[in-house]
Amino acid sequence: MLSGLERPNGEITGRTRLLGILAHPTEHVKAPPEINRIARLRGTDAVMVPLNVAPADLESLVGGLRVLKSFDGAIVTVPHKQAIIRLCDVVSPQARAVGAANVLRRDHDGRIIADQLDGIGFVEGLRHAGIEVVGKSVYIAGAGGAANAIAFALAEAGVRRLTLANRTQGKIEALREKLIAAYGNIDVGLGSGNPTDHDLIVNGTTLGMNVSDPLPLDTHLLKADMVVAEVIMEPEITPLLDAARKIGCRIHLGRHMLEHQLQLMANFLGL
Numbered sequence: 001m002l003s004g005l006e007r008p009n010g011e012i013t014g015r016t017r018l019l020g021i022l023a024h025p026t027e028h029v030k031a032p033p034e035i036n037r038i039a040r041l042r043g044t045d046a047v048m049v050p051l052n053v054a055p056a057d058l059e060s061l062v063g064g065l066r067v068l069k070s071f072d073g074a075i076v077t078v079p080h081k082q083a084i085i086r087l088c089d090v091v092s093p094q095a096r097a098v099g100a101a102n103v104l105r106r107d108h109d110g111r112i113i114a115d116q117l118d119g120i121g122f123v124e125g126l127r128h129a130g131i132e133v134v135g136k137s138v139y140i141a142g143a144g145g146a147a148n149a150i151a152f153a154l155a156e157a158g159v160r161r162l163t164l165a166n167r168t169q170g171k172i173e174a175l176r177e178k179l180i181a182a183y184g185n186i187d188v189g190l191g192s193g194n195p196t197d198h199d200l201i202v203n204g205t206t207l208g209m210n211v212s213d214p215l216p217l218d219t220h221l222l223k224a225d226m227v228v229a230e231v232i233m234e235p236e237i238t239p240l241l242d243a244a245r246k247i248g249c250r251i252h253l254g255r256h257m258l259e260h261q262l263q264l265m266a267n268f269l270g271l
C-alpha cells in the first residue's frame, strides 16, 4: 500500500514506494515521467524507475520483486508482456484472454497480480470523447498485441459486431475463436481491407508509423458517418486519419488510448 504522503521537493526518502517499468531495452519508454507526474499530482510518495531486464532473467527478477517490501508494482512492456503471465500469481480475466499483461502490482503478502489495460484504455478514450461503443459494429485492422486487447475490451464493453482483418490470416482466426469462447453472443467476422458497413473503424496495426507503409485498409470505402480511430501515436495524423478526415469522418487519435491507460495504470498501482 502506498503511504499517501507528499514528497517535498521531489526527494526520495526511506518511505518512498518503488514502482518500475519492466522492459528490454528501456531507453525508449515514455511512461515513467507521466506516472511520476500523476504521483506528484495525487500527492503520493512513489517513484517509477526503469527496470531493464533481459527475457532470460525475467523469472529471477519477478522472484526478487515478490520479496521486495518497498516495491508496489510495475508497468510491463516489450518484450515481456506475454512471458509475464505465467510468472504472476493472479492474472485478470482480460490479461488471460489476451495472453498478455501490461501492468502488475505486489500485494501485502507478496503475491504478484497482473492485468491488461491497453484495450480498456482505448475504450475509455473513446467514451471520454463522447463515442459510445455499445451496440456498434466495429472493424479492426490488425491482430497483434494492441488489436487483441482492443477486440476483447470492445467485446466486454458490449459492441454488437466485430470484423477482424489482418495480413496473417491465422492470427484473426485464432482471435475470433478466443472472442467467441469468451463472449458467445457477439458476431465476429473475418474481413479483408473493406471497412464498409461499420460504425467504428480501428487501425490496430503498426501501418502508418513509417511514410513508406501501405494503408491498413481501403480508405476509398470509408463513409462520412464512420468514426476512424488509431492506436499509432507518432505521427499524430497518420495517412489513414488524413484520408478519413478528408472524407468527413470523425477521427480519434492514438494518444487518447495512452492518456486514459496511464490514469487506469495509476489507479491499479495504487497512486
Ligand SMILES: NC(=O)c1ccc[n+]([C@@H]2O[C@H](COP(=O)([O-])OP(=O)(O)OC[C@H]3O[C@@H](n4cnc5c(N)ncnc54)[C@H](OP(=O)(O)O)[C@@H]3O)[C@@H](O)[C@H]2O)c1
Pocket: 118, 141, 142, 143, 144, 145, 146, 147, 166, 167, 168, 171, 204, 205, 206, 207, 209, 231, 232, 233, 254, 255, 256, 257, 258, 259, 261
Ligand atoms: N496508443 C497506445 O496507447 C498504444 C498501446 C499499445 C500499442 N500501440 C501501438 O499499436 C501498434 C501495434 O502494436 P502491437 O503491440 O499490437 O504490435 P504487434 O503485436 O507487433 O502487431 C503488429 C500488427 O501490425 C501488422 N503489420 C505490421 N506490419 C505490417 C505490414 N507490412 N503489412 C500488414 N500488416 C502489418 C501485423 O500483422 P501480422 O500479424 O500479419 O504480422 C500485426 O497485426 C504500434 O504502433 C504501437 O505503438 C499504441
